[in-house]
Amino acid sequence: MxxxxxxxxxxxxxxxxxxxxxxxxxxxxxxxxxxxxxxxxxxxxxxxxxxSFTNFNPLETQKFKAPLNPQEAIELHLGMFQTDVKSVDEIESWFDVLTFIQYDVGINLNEEQKEAILKYFDSQKLLEDFIEGKLDTTMTSSEFMTTYMKEEKDLFKKYKPQIVGLGNFQRMFNDDYVRISLFNTLLYTIIVVPIQTFLAVLLAVAANSKVKGVKFYKVVFFLPAITSSAAISMIFWLIYSKPGVLNRILVGLFGNFGYQPIDWLNNPNTALFSIMLMNIWSTAGYFMITFLAGLQDIPNSLYEAAEIDGASGGQKFWRITLPLLRPQILFVIVMGTIGCMQVFDQIYFLIENMRNITISFYIYKNAFEYGNMGYASSLALILFAIIMFITFLQRRYIPEEY
Structure with missing residues (x-):
């Protein structure tokens, strides 16, 4: 059309x-x-x-699609070549169907599938076909299982996660890393959000002043916001490493007083706070733009009237600037909270111990390293609920208007 x-x-x-x-x-x-x-x-x-209500494991989604040569699998299981076997009686006692399917065919079985195999798998027909040389072909695991299962064939056609109900959520109460990661995430948010918000306000006030070089100043502080997180993490890794720039400066200043270099990122007592400092530096310039836009809308007549009344610079900041920036402050607090609750990339690049992980990083570990996608999904729902609750409280109790 x-x-x-x-x-x-x-x-x-x-x-x-x-x-x-x-x-x-x-x-x-x-x-x-x-x-x-x-x-x-x-x-x-x-x-x-x-x-979140299943035991879904992404590593098992292809288990029934894997190619298989049944003859080679049986030969490996029995330790005998097909041409050396004359009758089923010779090998029947050596054939363990569950062991064969799990370790030689390569299918990870759950309890329901094990029971079905013990009841309905036709081992006799399989061994007869093996002796007659009918199995020297390539087929998928699903085709093999449906061929020799008398009933319950649907259990082996494709991967289906089991419904576990609230099992994933109950598991969280016994998972120490859930408590550790949630505590680290909340601590990270409580410290970073107020500091980066206040610093962004100060940067915006400075950038809004009419002084020489203010455009260059704006670019310098906004630059981290458009720089790759991986690049920033690498720079701070060089700064925080034991032979890095920070330790060299501190040794030069306090070496005579017994200061020893600290491995900032590998020390669990300092790693998370080091990431906080990096995040404050890299995000304050971004939120500075939001406050700078708000400052443009404040009439100059208010400041001129305050000067006539003898107000100092500090009084103008606290009595005029901050109150009129309330909508922007609420926006920055909400967005900053969401960002801090979801912090992942800096933790992934720089943290190597499990004592300083955040909840987003732990969700990633479960989903893509441990294969526990169901459990990771339930953790993601909990994180979603926490962010929604905190955002609701902020919107409810922090008024936009003065």
């Missing part, structure tokens, strides 16, 4: 109301974005809710 979509309806008369025609045209134009949002935002959110 070429041209404006609304013309498509005009050619077909007035049977479509103008408002309806306009709405349909709008949805047609917006359909690419809607489809992308549905596929990459809405669908993953729905699946997280589903996976």
């Amino acid at each position: 070429r041209g404006n979509p609304s013309s498509f309806f005009k050619k077909r008369g007035d049977f479509v109301k103008p408002k309806t025609r306009e709405a349909i045209s709008g949805y047609l134009f917006a359909s690419p974005v809607i489809i992308i949002v549905l596929l990459f935002v809405i669908y993953p959110i729905i699946m997280i809710f589903y996976y």
